[in-house]
Amino acid sequence: MTPTPSDAVSVAPPFSRHLADLCEEQALRDPEGLAVISRGQEITYSQLHAEVRRLAVALSARGVGRGSIVALLCPNRLEWLLVALAVVRLGGRVAAFNTFVRAWDLEYMLEHSGAEVLVTLDRFRSSNYLKTLRELDEGLLRDGRSERFPNLRELIVIDSVPSAPPAAPTLLSHLLEQSGTQDSDSLASEVDREHAAARSALDIAFVLYTSGSSARPKAVPLRHCALLENGFEIGERMELTRTDRVWVSVPLYWAYGACNALPATLTHGATLVLQEAFAAGEALELIERHRCTAAYVLPNIARSMIAHESFARQRTASLRTGLTLGSPAEVELIAKELAIPRICNIYGQTESYGNCCVTPASWPLERRAICQGPPLPRVSIAIRAADGADVPAGEIGEIHVRGYVAPGYVDAPESAQKAFGADGWFATADLGLLDEEGCLQFSARAAEMIKTGGINVSPGEVEEFLATHDAIDEVAVVGAPDERMGQVVVAFVVTRGQLAEDELRSWCAERLAAYKVPVRVHVLERLAMTDNGKLDRRRLAQLDSEKTAVP
Numbered sequence: 001m002t003p004t005p006s007d008a009v010s011v012a013p014p015f016s017r018h019l020a021d022l023c024e025e026q027a028l029r030d031p032e033g034l035a036v037i038s039r040g041q042e043i044t045y046s047q048l049h050a051e052v053r054r055l056a057v058a059l060s061a062r063g064v065g066r067g068s069i070v071a072l073l074c075p076n077r078l079e080w081l082l083v084a085l086a087v088v089r090l091g092g093r094v095a096a097f098n099t100f101v102r103a104w105d106l107e108y109m110l111e112h113s114g115a116e117v118l119v120t121l122d123r124f125r126s127s128n129y130l131k132t133l134r135e136l137d138e139g140l141l142r143d144g145r146s147e148r149f150p151n152l153r154e155l156i157v158i159d160s161v162p163s164a165p166p167a168a169p170t171l172l173s174h175l176l177e178q179s180g181t182q183d184s185d186s187l188a189s190e191v192d193r194e195h196a197a198a199r200s201a202l203d204i205a206f207v208l209y210t211s212g213s214s215a216r217p218k219a220v221p222l223r224h225c226a227l228l229e230n231g232f233e234i235g236e237r238m239e240l241t242r243t244d245r246v247w248v249s250v251p252l253y254w255a256y257g258a259c260n261a262l263p264a265t266l267t268h269g270a271t272l273v274l275q276e277a278f279a280a281g282e283a284l285e286l287i288e289r290h291r292c293t294a295a296y297v298l299p300n301i302a303r304s305m306i307a308h309e310s311f312a313r314q315r316t317a318s319l320r321t322g323l324t325l326g327s328p329a330e331v332e333l334i335a336k337e338l339a340i341p342r343i344c345n346i347y348g349q350t351e352s353y354g355n356c357c358v359t360p361a362s363w364p365l366e367r368r369a370i371c372q373g374p375p376l377p378r379v380s381i382a383i384r385a386a387d388g389a390d391v392p393a394g395e396i397g398e399i400h401v402r403g404y405v406a407p408g409y410v411d412a413p414e415s416a417q418k419a420f421g422a423d424g425w426f427a428t429a430d431l432g433l434l435d436e437e438g439c440l441q442f443s444a445r446a447a448e449m450i451k452t453g454g455i456n457v458s459p460g461e462v463e464e465f466l467a468t469h470d471a472i473d474e475v476a477v478v479g480a481p482d483e484r485m486g487q488v489v490v491a492f493v494v495t496r497g498q499l500a501e502d503e504l505r506s507w508c509a510e511r512l513a514a515y516k517v518p519v520r521v522h523v524l525e526r527l528a529m530t531d532n533g534k535l536d537r538r539r540l541a542q543l544d545s546e547k548t549a550v551p
Contacts, residue, residue, distance in 0.1 A: 235270075470496075
């Protein structure tokens with residue numbers, strides 16, 4: 001991993017190609033360096049390594065070892081990191097579950113993952129996980145044995161659960177107390193000797209469940225070596241150093257967290273400032289109190305912070321760099337209004353380890369805003385037509401990625417596996433172009449592209465245009481079925497004050513090609529979002545259908 005030149009203090013790439021080794025390496029390099037800030041607790045790299053070793057001893061005594069699968073259902077807390085690092089230290093893998101999970105989803109992921117151990121909270125926000133588990137499998141909470149999930153042999157709860165039956169569940173704090181009752185360093189050394197030799201950089205660290213067009217989320221396995229190598233290069237594009245404090249509210253169970261924020265920060269010996277889950281007021285308080293210098297942002301997160309009653313630019317003045325995705329207007333909003341001057345624009349997906357393209361922080365903002373940058377080192381991008389032929393620079397086609405790409409999906413249908421070509425190229429089902437300098441410009445998800453009267457219309461292009469209207473705060477564009485045109489353009493807007501549909505359509509008609517002008521405009525109080533904070537275009541399309549349905 002070769003650092004890219006920048007004005008920032010250079011960070012030597014780590015020697016480690018495994019998360020467990022990286023944790024130990026950083027503890028040796030900078031033992032007093034701050035590793036994590038979480039829920040008011042600060043922990044150094046040496047303390048992190050010691051706690052991980054201690055937890056590994058406890059989990060090893062419970063049968064976790066090479067090849068074990070541990071499911072982790074937890075928001076952004078120190079415990080997420082401790083459990084994950086302890087499991088991989090023993091040669092196991094972590095199946096990271098979405099904290100918004102409900103019974104139907106949890107049943108599927110427990111069965112699909114084959115998890116032997118589930119580590120979870122009792123509850124989080126409106127979700128009562130133990131209640132959900134009781135509904136799925138009473139035996140697991142009654143006597144610690146699962147009939148519904150034959151592989152699942154233990155439930156470990158992070159916080160105390162006064163209402164739980166005496167037989168179950170095991171408490172994480174209890175495990176740590178047990179591991180500390182004997183000579184913990186001696187035991188840890190014994191466990192290290194038993195498991196260290198078998199660790200491989202090619203082992204799977206995480207299995208992340210990613211939503212898509214299929215009915216069920218696909219399970220993406222991610223290798224240690226690619227996580228660390230690609231993560232380091234992402235951090236280099238951001239110009240991270242050991243002195244940086246990286247604010248992360250995006251979920252660690254999501255690719256933006258687990259295979260982007262986490263390895264980018266840890267490979268640079270920087271500090272993770274974890275927010276359990278995003279809330280604008282608390283985010284501003286954390287950034288200001290801890291003088292955060294880097295941020296993982298999404299446009300909806302940025303807008304929420306800017307709109308918050310306590311927002312002032314001086315509260316985010318410590319921020320220097322970070323990552324986001326969005327239209328040129330959204331990138332400029334984050335750089336100027338949220339005051340992150342060297343924010344980087346990105347492109348990627350879980351299958352390509354979070355990001356495969358990142359704009360260098362040193363580029364002028366005007367350039368960072370209009371593209372997602374060149375591919376990261378040891379990553380290649382190709383733009384291909386429907387017949388598989390490469391298209392010339394400047395022409396839109398399907399984006400294909402090679403280099404740091406997952407080895408395939410876990411137990412997915414053959415139709416899904418076809419996205420991973422035998423030649424190493426991954427077909428993203430996204431549309432975009434490469435400019436003359438080899439930089440990627442994302443256009444749209446192929447499934448989101450609107451084909452009206454035989455002409456392709458990019459939702460992002462129309463959204464970018466509508467966002468220039470002074471009365472519009474947020475916008476989303478989808479395609480709706482139409483008997484005559486095949487599809488038509490439909491817009492959803494969040495406005496400042498009153499804005500009539502006819503007025504907006506007339507404004508568009510004066511400035512846009514006729515086929516790009518929204519046929520319908522719906523004014524909403526807020527746009528529909530998925531649990532992960534992404535725009536929910538399916539729900540918006542459904543809303544349009546409901547509003548236009550004939551009684």
